Amino acid sequence: MSRIYGDQRMPRIPSRPDKMRVPLWMLLLAVAGKGLVLGVRWCWRHRIAVPVAVGLLVFVHRFGLLGLVGLLVGLLLVAVVWRRVHPVSFGWLARWVWGRVRLAFVYRRRWRPAMVHTDLAIRVPTSNADQVTFDDYYPRIRSIRSTRAVDVLRVELLPGQTPEQWAEQAEALRHVFRARRCQVQAEPHRFVRLHFHHRDTLVRPVTPGDLDGPRPGDVAPDLVDDPGAASGLLVAELGAVPVGRCEDGSPWTLPVRGTHVLVAGATGAGKGSVLWSIIRGLGPAVRAGLVKLWVCDPKGGMELAFGEPLFARFATTTGEIADLLDHAVTVMQRRTARLRGRTRLHTPTVGDPLIVVVVDEIASLTAYVTDRDVKKRIGAALPLLLSQGRAPGVVVLAAVQDPRKEVLPFRDLFPVRVALRMTEAEQPDLVLGSGARDRGARADEIPLSLPGVGYVLAEGQPEPVRVRAAHIDDTEISRTVWAYRPSTATGGGWTPDLDPYTDSGSADGADPAGWDEVA
Numbered sequence: 001m002s003r004i005y006g007d008q009r010m011p012r013i014p015s016r017p018d019k020m021r022v023p024l025w026m027l028l029l030a031v032a033g034k035g036l037v038l039g040v041r042w043c044w045r046h047r048i049a050v051p052v053a054v055g056l057l058v059f060v061h062r063f064g065l066l067g068l069v070g071l072l073v074g075l076l077l078v079a080v081v082w083r084r085v086h087p088v089s090f091g092w093l094a095r096w097v098w099g100r101v102r103l104a105f106v107y108r109r110r111w112r113p114a115m116v117h118t119d120l121a122i123r124v125p126t127s128n129a130d131q132v133t134f135d136d137y138y139p140r141i142r143s144i145r146s147t148r149a150v151d152v153l154r155v156e157l158l159p160g161q162t163p164e165q166w167a168e169q170a171e172a173l174r175h176v177f178r179a180r181r182c183q184v185q186a187e188p189h190r191f192v193r194l195h196f197h198h199r200d201t202l203v204r205p206v207t208p209g210d211l212d213g214p215r216p217g218d219v220a221p222d223l224v225d226d227p228g229a230a231s232g233l234l235v236a237e238l239g240a241v242p243v244g245r246c247e248d249g250s251p252w253t254l255p256v257r258g259t260h261v262l263v264a265g266a267t268g269a270g271k272g273s274v275l276w277s278i279i280r281g282l283g284p285a286v287r288a289g290l291v292k293l294w295v296c297d298p299k300g301g302m303e304l305a306f307g308e309p310l311f312a313r314f315a316t317t318t319g320e321i322a323d324l325l326d327h328a329v330t331v332m333q334r335r336t337a338r339l340r341g342r343t344r345l346h347t348p349t350v351g352d353p354l355i356v357v358v359v360d361e362i363a364s365l366t367a368y369v370t371d372r373d374v375k376k377r378i379g380a381a382l383p384l385l386l387s388q389g390r391a392p393g394v395v396v397l398a399a400v401q402d403p404r405k406e407v408l409p410f411r412d413l414f415p416v417r418v419a420l421r422m423t424e425a426e427q428p429d430l431v432l433g434s435g436a437r438d439r440g441a442r443a444d445e446i447p448l449s450l451p452g453v454g455y456v457l458a459e460g461q462p463e464p465v466r467v468r469a470a471h472i473d474d475t476e477i478s479r480t481v482w483a484y485r486p487s488t489a490t491g492g493g494w495t496p497d498l499d500p501y502t503d504s505g506s507a508d509g510a511d512p513a514g515w516d517e518v519a
């Protein structure tokens with residue numbers, strides 16, 4: 001209140017002004033005027049419902065109840081035909097109508113009490129001649145978009161409110177509107193979007209999509225005649241590698257080129273499926289020679305050994321892993337020296353591919369290694385790769401069970417992070433950044449029955465998105481390996497002219513096939 005009234009906490013003490021005689025006609029006129037204004041305002045607020053109701057009344061008056069039944073049957077038939085002929089426009093209209101219905105019967109009815117009890121309404125004390133009263137100001141719902149699974153309300157903030165205040169009340173709002181989950185998304189100014197989720201769209205496992213078929217709106221790289229264009233398409237796709245599905249039904253993709261990705265989750269949360277989905281998504285680029293997978297499986301190869309033919313390098317002991325990481329640092333430093341002042345982001349080519357260092361259970365390398373020399377080498381190489389590897393095209397894709405800083409000291413160096421099921425309520429914030437859980441990333445509430453479900457937060461993206469990775473079973477892994485393993489003659493064949501800065505000789509001053517020789 002002090003904000004509105006300055007330092008004056010209560011309104012002025014009520015004082016009774018002198019009585020004034022008002023003629024009765026003037027009073028009646030004032031009451032009628034106020035009634036008219038309120039009536040017009042009400043009609044304006046219900047500007048769709050009022051004409052529809054009036055239209056229906058006129059219709060019934062003219063054609064009777066039987067006519068009304070005929071009209072409804074006719075509308076139903078039109079809807080069925082419309083849905084078959086043009087499902088997109090029908091879907092849009094259906095969502096709009098469903099949104100108006102939800103607004104009228106759910107949100108408008110419970111909105112005011114919900115706002116008062118969550119302290120999101122503002123109460124200003126006012127005084128009249130006899131008593132102190134209060135004026136209530138309610139945040140206004142400006143629009144609504146509804147599907148069968150989620151209602152999204154766009155709400156205008158009251159002066160002085162912040163999206164954080166709304167995020168704190170998300171759990172209370174979820175209960176008021178009987179939703180399964182409520183997520184608050186801030187707009188840059190004045191508005192928040194409240195997502196009330198009613199159904200879980202990620203209950204069913206996601207089947208991996210076809211990587212070689214035509215994409216919506218374009219064609220598969222394999223179907224492009226010009227090899228340069230095909231390669232360009234594959235390189236472009238490294239910015240959005242298909243991993244699974246988002247809660248809103250859209251494809252879940254992750255960038256791999258120019259970033260590092262961390263996947264965190266308790267045991268059995270489905271980290272393997274995220275790693276395998278990304279590896280599989282990189283398959284076409286691996287087959288084309290534009291990506292090399294350097295894979296470290298400190299669990300002795302339990303998780304990733306199936307894919308060995310797909311990998312340029314595969315290390316399972318801590319000694320081998322330390323060698324692999326040292327070599328990745330060397331390649332990174334050579335490339336950095338070569339590309340310095342020429343480009344800010346390496347463009348993969350067959351002679352100079354993107355190197356993706358995949359590490360399953362990265363904590364085994366940072367916290368649990370007993371050999372001091374190996375631990376020191378790994379402890380030096382990993383932060384170097386994470387801090388300098390993005391631009392020269394040596395990127396890290398890692399999985400971890402325990403996201404604490406003592407276990408993974410450089411987790412903040414991963415720009416893209418995925419939080420699968422976690423065991424403690426603080427962990428989503430450790431992985432996705434502070435406040436992520438309040439903004440809806442309740443990874444600790446993901447049930448055991450939903451492996452592969454999690455929340456993702458990419459660099460520059462303010463809100464966590466709920467996602468599910470595709471389920472890659474052993475058969476699909478074998479198919480992927482068989483379909484996308486690179487040809488044995490690495491470094492041979494045609495090199496697309498994508499990188500104008502690539503030297504005419506070998507990429508890093510060494511034989512490109514040399515990377516494989518080290519393995």
Ligand SMILES: Nc1ncnc2c1ncn2[C@@H]1O[C@H](COP(=O)(O)OP(=O)(O)OP(=O)(O)O)[C@@H](O)[C@H]1O
Binds near residue numbers: 267303452
């Ligand atoms: N996206 C998914 N959809 C459906 N089932 C999945 C998915 N991901 C994993 N699973 C199932 O969940 C179980 C555990 O998965 P996974 O081994 O990938 O978990 P993890 O996090 O890697 O576990 P750990 O840390 O113990 O290796 C497996 O039986 C797997 O079949």
